[in-house]
Amino acid sequence: MKRTRPFKRRPKRAEPKHREPEAVDPRSIDDDPVVQGILTAISQKRLKPGAKLGEDKLATAFGTTRIHIRQALSHLASRKVVMQIPNRGAFVYRPSWEEAQDIFAARRIIETAAVSAAIDRLDKAGKAELKAHMEREARHDRNDRWASLSLTAEFHILVAKLAGNRVLLEMSRELMLRTSLAIATFEQPGEPDCSPDAHPDIGALILARDKAGAVHAMRHHIEEMEQRIRPKEGEEEVDELTAIFQEIGARARAGG
Template structure:
């Protein structure tokens, strides 16, 4: 199902942060955009619910998932475990082809126009996925892809507006240490990098759900408090 063009389209829009957490995914609108049936869209949404990318509320429909503070912290904790493993594996297996791919990626990252925010975001996520790919474990690669997407959702939910996903100078430093075979240095640099991304998020407070109109009116004192009406 991950190869489905609608799934691919939605995942791409999330990774580029065009589809924000809390956005409603209307079946009719999606069917129209992707020129397909509502049945197909429903299958896609059910799949994305199982991947923690979409939430479904009865009678309200499907929305891009908004991670909680605890989930955002869990995502980074999981990335530390996974990415220290993939970095260490890449250093152990490093050959000429892997060196070439790493260098190629870094020159793409440093060479492209940083004002193109969408291209920047996709490229910086690609660095982390490339390392998982080079580590050569297809299961870890799947986890890495899922964690990068969930990171995008966490950043989109809790970020200070305008901050990038990855600090631009972190990847070349990590890469240099990998290429030098400096395992301790590379692992420390990767952990520092993930710490920095996590610390840029405002995990102190949760924003109210922007799609809950009742909550918005309650906040400004117009609607009465909600009762447990059946």
């Protein structure tokens, strides 16, 4: 077909004018089904710390390509939910004992502040949301382990949401996940994550706007969780080994 218009060849194009990237749908990778799937699997403890996350297997499981999986895994690695080891692959993150303690300490700080802020700005809609959650948690089937784990996590997320600070909310989400990993790594077998009666108490104190009481209850609740985990015995061997190697390395460097 004849070209309607002859186009002269332009030698080069000017630097593109810097268009501001506003007004664009900022769809995040957090909404990705692969990311969401792995996150819920972890928070429900179907995936345990140290589990291998093979790229091919995930690709066939989710019905997508390896590239997509790689993107999701590296995102999760940025959030310290997944550990990537060169030429070995991706594994579910296994926090150290020190890191587990730091996670709980961070939660004490952030969630007590969140409770306080939530009480300050509690309105009708917030009260309704909180009551609805408490009812769901009260009447849920306690034998459904996966639903229980999801619900207990959602309570803490809801409090963070009621605080009205999105940055804090994102941090809380991240800490919740890392708490799941910490508990899964260091839990004593058979114990639940959250003591089942703590959430109704805290919720009632928030609804009553008893700030001091709610903050204290939340702090106590988190400390109770923390006291339920114990350092792994077996890890001392590993630490000893690494200590030996480090000593040998240091001696080699020193003695030439």
